[in-house]
Amino acid sequence: MKRRAFLFGGIGAAGALLVGWTVLPVRQRLTTSAPLQTEGTExxxxxxxxxxxxxxxxxxxxxxxxxxxxxxxxxxxxxxxxxxxxxxxxxxxxxxxxxxxxLQVVVDGLPFYPDDHGLVRRLADHVTRKLMREIGxxxxxxxxxxxxxxxxxxxxxxxxxxxxxxxxxxxxxxxxxxxxxxxxxxxxxxxxxxxxxxxxxxxxxxxxxxxxxxxxxxxxxxxxxxxxxxxxxxxxxGSARFGIDALPPNLLYASVLMCPTVGGSVKHADVSAALAQRGVVKAFVVPPFDGGSGGVAVIADNVFRAMQALDALKVDWDPGPAAGMTSARLLARLTATLDRDDGHGYYTRGDVDEALRGAAKVVSAEYHAPYLAHGAVEPINCTVLYGGDAATVWVSTQVPGIARAHAAKVLGLRPEQVDLKVMMLGGGFGRRLEADFVSQAAAIAREVKGRPVQTVWTRAQDMTHDFYRPACVSRLRAGLDHDGRLVGWQARSAGQAVVPEMLARDFGFPRIPIDKTAAEGAFDQPYGWPAARISHANVDLPVPVGFWRSVGHSHQAFFTECFLDEAAVAAGKDPVAFRAGLLGEHPRHRAVLERVATLSGWGKPMARAPDGIARARGVALHQSYGSIVAQVAEVSVAPDKTIRVHRVFCVIDCGIAVNPNLIRQQAESGIIFGLSAALYQEITFADGVVQQKNFHDFPVVRMADCPAIETDIIASQEPPQGTGEVCAPPIAPAVANALYTLTGQRLRSLPLKLA
Structure with missing residues (x-):
């Protein structure tokens, strides 16, 4: 009895301490644990x-x-x-x-509906901030x-x-x-x-x-x-220094030939011919790191010799679990999942099944989005100097702590023995949230202790060994009453989940079953659905996936905003008016929508393009990362069915505009980034091998094809919110909706291609 009393007393005391800890405020974020280093009179x-x-x-x-x-x-x-x-x-x-x-990035990842301001949400936010202050x-x-x-x-x-x-x-x-x-x-x-x-x-x-x-x-x-x-x-x-600009003394260069199949490795490699080439220092097998692929590395005295020596390698590959994988089979897995699995419900309101059964009209559709690469202009690279009991790493990274820890692990060091120098990034878009290339570079530099080695991937290696934006399939149903009012909304999607895979490869966590980023853009929008259920089913597939600019919003916005237009057409209502009717509880969103309608001349007849081709407008409204964005795209179709976007009107409410110049730059950047994906980009697989190797088969919008972009920033006194990703999601549905008005074709798959 004494032992039991002691046990339960201890548990009670621990519980009381935990409760006490959770109610305390987040620790200060003003002073560092050690004084900042200063120079001279600083x-x-x-x-x-x-x-x-x-x-x-x-x-x-x-x-x-x-x-x-x-x-x-x-x-x-x-x-x-x-x-x-x-x-x-x-x-x-x-x-x-x-x-x-x-702290905020993890709080934003909690799977709560934006309008949920209840006690559980507030407590979860508070505890998460406290935890991330200590272990984030x-x-x-x-x-x-x-x-x-x-x-x-x-x-x-x-x-x-x-x-x-x-x-x-x-x-x-x-x-x-x-x-x-x-x-x-x-x-x-x-x-x-x-x-x-x-x-x-x-x-x-x-x-x-x-x-x-x-x-x-x-x-x-x-x-x-x-x-x-x-x-x-x-x-x-030219004085700015990116990762690839790291040039410490006595620098060597490395290039890597990786297994063509994603996630594969090396069975056997004959490196003798490569070693015989001029300037080559070493050639050896490197294993897969942190969800990446294995390969053979060549170290040489300049980057061109290192890359050229790869052609002399003779390698027998182990393709791994992706062997035989094709895009068609991947799509079949996603659709088969929706046939049998309703997934996790991220938002439920009322009885949607009953609402759909009682609807005067039910509209349904299936939408598809492909895998996408990041395609940052600066290719993957990392420079490492290993000295035995310490190391220096020069790298363009979005997660210096993770990069440092992974380099230390490979080199058998403690993190504090690694001096990590964060360089400017020539584009990130989420790719540089990964540590695979840092671990690989550390393993390569370990082979020539005392000399720095810069590992640089070719564009083809970069494109074919990415952590891709997941492919996704969504099935949607909307019910309308006799007056064209929306009475029910159901959205079910299936695809890989990024967060569980990231936590597993970076921290060794077991795969969690819920990932808000998989369903964001579907369940967290402001529309007042009378009855709704929005769910997502996670699918395990042998494709490495990661965060891609705007993550789930990048495709879920396309599904949601295009299908909302389908519902408006079925209801016989103007798409802007139909949306406005669902925003009664969200005046900020309605103001953004009405502002873009005014700026774009929505509802007025459209003049033809200079070459005489007809044009049409399409609209989309989307909330992500705390900001509200509405866009109207003016679109035409050439006789050869080439889609041309002439102008984009973009209105954003992001709270206090810290620097309007930066916001406009990010609006333009996001629109061009999203438009490239909407019109041109997809990653396809044949026998587990990515087919796209460079920008000629994974194009971006060129200057000659870039639309005129007009950005309007709503004045606000709310705290500032995100702008870097928020303008990418609405552009694809805005263009697709314009194409329907123009051609009568409802395009439900990305990239957009007219029949």
């Missing part, structure tokens, strides 16, 4: 900002810059609260520390860079500002309330002023303020302005 005022005697301000960056402008946006937030001189602001990569973990990752993804760091950056800037004001007040022996800040100076009225640089040393001796006062939006001086990007000049003059 002074660190907290974990995010350093000020030098020359009045320069250095802001620590814990998110990867891959063209989205996150370094500029985040620097603006802190600099505004600090009242820094923007011309004196620069950025520096942050050291590994828990305060830099991305420094990650760039999910369009979360600004939304995650909006408050930490503001608090860091305001805290540093308070310390500078306190130092000035002490110097002048006046009350702090008599001082103000502006343009990198502390002022007392118009009588005197002192620069931040002159105050830095004294400010560094101040205690961190217990309470800070954040600016009101009306006081913002930088936030909301279309400032030029911090990285614009170095990218223009």
């Amino acid at each position: 002074v660190a005022l907290n974990g995010w900002v350093k000020i030098d005697a020359d009045n320069s301000v250095t802001i620590m960056m814990c998110r990867s810059e891959m063209g989205q402008g996150v370094h500029t946006g985040l620097a603006m937030i802190l600099a505004d609260e600090l009242d820094a001189d923007w011309s004196r602001v620069r950025v520096e990569n942050a050291p590994p520390d828990k305060i830099f973990n991305n 990752e420094i990650a760039t993804g999910g369009s979360s860079g600004i939304s995650d760091l909006w408050m930490p950056m503001r608090e860091a800037g305001a805290s540093a500002r308070a310390m500078l004001v306190a130092a000035a007040a002490q110097r002048w022996r006046v009350a702090e309330t008599e001082c103000r800040t502006e343009g990198g100076k502390v002022m007392q009225g118009t009588a005197r002023s002192v620069t931040f640089g002159e105050l830095a040393a004294a400010a560094g001796r101040q205690s961190l303020p217990d309470k800070i006062r954040l600016k009101e939006p009306s006081a913002f001086r930088l936030i909301g302005r279309p400032l030029h990007r911090i990285d614009a000049e170095p990218k223009t003059d």
